[in-house]
Amino acid sequence: MRTLETLSGGEWFATGEWIDVHDPADLRTPVARVPALGAADVTRAYDHAEQGFARWKRTSPFERARIMTDAARLLRERVTRIAEDLSTEMGKTLAEATGEALKAADFLEYYAGVARQGYGTLVHDIRPDTRTHHQREPLGIVLAITPWNDPLITPARKLAPCLAAGNAAVLKPATDTPQAALHLARALHDAGLPAGVLNVVTGRGSEISGALLRDPRPAAVTFTGSNEVGEGLRAALAHTNVRFQGELGGKNATVVLADADLPAAARAVAAAGFAQAGQRCTATSRVIVERPVYEEFTALLLAEAAALRVGPGRDPGTTMGPLASARQRDSVLSDVERAVKQGAAVLTGGDRPADETLGHGCYVNPTVLGEVTPDQDIWREEVFGPVLALRVVDSFEEAVDAVNDSVFGLAAAVFTRDLGAAHRFADEAECGQIAVNTTTSGWDVHHPFGGFRDSGSPFKEQGEEALRFYTRVKTVAIHFGA
Numbered sequence: 001m002r003t004l005e006t007l008s009g010g011e012w013f014a015t016g017e018w019i020d021v022h023d024p025a026d027l028r029t030p031v032a033r034v035p036a037l038g039a040a041d042v043t044r045a046y047d048h049a050e051q052g053f054a055r056w057k058r059t060s061p062f063e064r065a066r067i068m069t070d071a072a073r074l075l076r077e078r079v080t081r082i083a084e085d086l087s088t089e090m091g092k093t094l095a096e097a098t099g100e101a102l103k104a105a106d107f108l109e110y111y112a113g114v115a116r117q118g119y120g121t122l123v124h125d126i127r128p129d130t131r132t133h134h135q136r137e138p139l140g141i142v143l144a145i146t147p148w149n150d151p152l153i154t155p156a157r158k159l160a161p162c163l164a165a166g167n168a169a170v171l172k173p174a175t176d177t178p179q180a181a182l183h184l185a186r187a188l189h190d191a192g193l194p195a196g197v198l199n200v201v202t203g204r205g206s207e208i209s210g211a212l213l214r215d216p217r218p219a220a221v222t223f224t225g226s227n228e229v230g231e232g233l234r235a236a237l238a239h240t241n242v243r244f245q246g247e248l249g250g251k252n253a254t255v256v257l258a259d260a261d262l263p264a265a266a267r268a269v270a271a272a273g274f275a276q277a278g279q280r281c282t283a284t285s286r287v288i289v290e291r292p293v294y295e296e297f298t299a300l301l302l303a304e305a306a307a308l309r310v311g312p313g314r315d316p317g318t319t320m321g322p323l324a325s326a327r328q329r330d331s332v333l334s335d336v337e338r339a340v341k342q343g344a345a346v347l348t349g350g351d352r353p354a355d356e357t358l359g360h361g362c363y364v365n366p367t368v369l370g371e372v373t374p375d376q377d378i379w380r381e382e383v384f385g386p387v388l389a390l391r392v393v394d395s396f397e398e399a400v401d402a403v404n405d406s407v408f409g410l411a412a413a414v415f416t417r418d419l420g421a422a423h424r425f426a427d428e429a430e431c432g433q434i435a436v437n438t439t440t441s442g443w444d445v446h447h448p449f450g451g452f453r454d455s456g457s458p459f460k461e462q463g464e465e466a467l468r469f470y471t472r473v474k475t476v477a478i479h480f481g482a
């Protein structure tokens with residue numbers, strides 16, 4: 001078992017209290033341990049962040065960009081080791097973990113470029129000999145709280161724009177998957193990030209929540225995770241002037257219209273539903289199919305599910321790894337059981353693999369449910385596992401109504417050859433991310449990203465949009481006449 005230290009004030013340290021990290025492919029022995037920080041360590045992390053911010057906000061954007069570019073290079077050089085650790089703590093396949101590590105490097109590189117640009121606009125001024133502009137400035141200290149499903153790119157998606165804009169950060173990674181965030185911290189530290197600019201508090205969310213949120217120093221909190229925790233954070237910050245960004249749950253739908261390329265649709269739905277064993281906020285979980293092609297599409301989708309090879313993420317032949325924890329596995333199996341009690345039919349999966357060698361892991365077979373109706377919980381509630389719920393509809397309008405029949409609004413896709421239907425869908429689906437003839441997941445670092453309704457908050461992540469969250473606007477009028 002590896003023992004890891006965490007980073008605060010430019011030093012790597014441990015406290016003597018530990019959190020064990022388990023491999024969801026085989027839970028029997030812990031694979032690593034990280035410090036379980038307490039409230040006093042959190043306060044110290046904010047002390048360090050104050051010092052870090054004082055220096056970083058005055059650091060030239062070109063120097064910030066250089067450090068971020070070097071950190072990206074280090075992530076790429078270390079990709080094999082990072083992908084192994086990521087797969088071991090979270091369960092995803094090596095291919096998925098490698099892709100995640102390279103995308104984290106992309107985030108740093110993209111925002112290193114953005115950092116050089118400066119953010120502001122020259123505007124007219126009615127006063128003679130006066131020139132006015134508004135400029136974007138860093139906020140100060142940002143608290144970032146991230147989940148276990150993408151434990152490397154979620155911190156990278158937040159830290160890259162945060163640091164590029166000149167803020168300091170306190171990062172609280174998910175309790176189950178802290179190694180990935182520590183790899184990111186190490187790359188930034190080794191690239192020369194000044195002390196205190198990034199401080200990582202490995203600890204149990206529920207135990208250090210008070211110290212994280214009651215401290216008056218963070219100017220903003222960016223959170224990705226469940227609606228339950230996100231709503232608690234929003235409530236805790238309600239009477240403060242702290243900016244809040246929440247990327248929360250989803251119940252993403254893919255629509256297959258009668259004129260669609262059905263094999264392409266089946267491949268895309270399987271990819272969006274079963275990659276990372278369905279544990280992606282943008283995973284497709286509802287599939288809405290026009291009646292004339294329902295049977296043909298379902299047969300193609302079942303063939304895609306049957307072709308998956310479930311196993312440990314580190315085995316090169318595996319195409320779907322385990323769920324991230326026993327808690328997650330049991331929750332998914334119980335959601336399927338409830339769906340069946342409420343009238344859904346299991347077309348495939350819905351259980352653990354029979355293979356005894358997988359008996360100590362958190363596996364669930366890829367699952368497709370038919371006869372799903374809007375009154376069933378499986379239609380409304382996020383499952384966050386490899387489960388697709390199929391519903392049949394009789395028209396485009398009914399399909400759009402079905403997509404919008406959700407408290408969530410993260411991502412939706414349509415498969416059609418009709419350009420008009422594609423555009424109407426993009427206009428009418430109440431989601432922040434719309435895909436036509438491609439998957440609900442898979443957005444690039446420069447694409448603005450985030451959900452509507454209960455999936456999100458007014459601030460998007462990614463692209464230049466992300467800078468709205470991480471900066472404040474100052475207006476400057478300069479009179480240069482006599």
Ligand code: NAD
Binds near residue numbers: 205209230280382
């Ligand atoms: P979670 O809400 O349980 O935990 C997220 C983070 O919050 C973890 O670091 C956890 O330790 C911390 N936390 C828990 N309780 C806390 C508290 N009281 N105070 C402060 N921090 C606390 O979420 P999860 O189970 O790790 O992640 C899965 C969820 O994340 C799913 O709902 C998924 O849809 C969502 N998600 C959303 C997006 C998006 O962009 N919309 C992306 C990925 C995941």
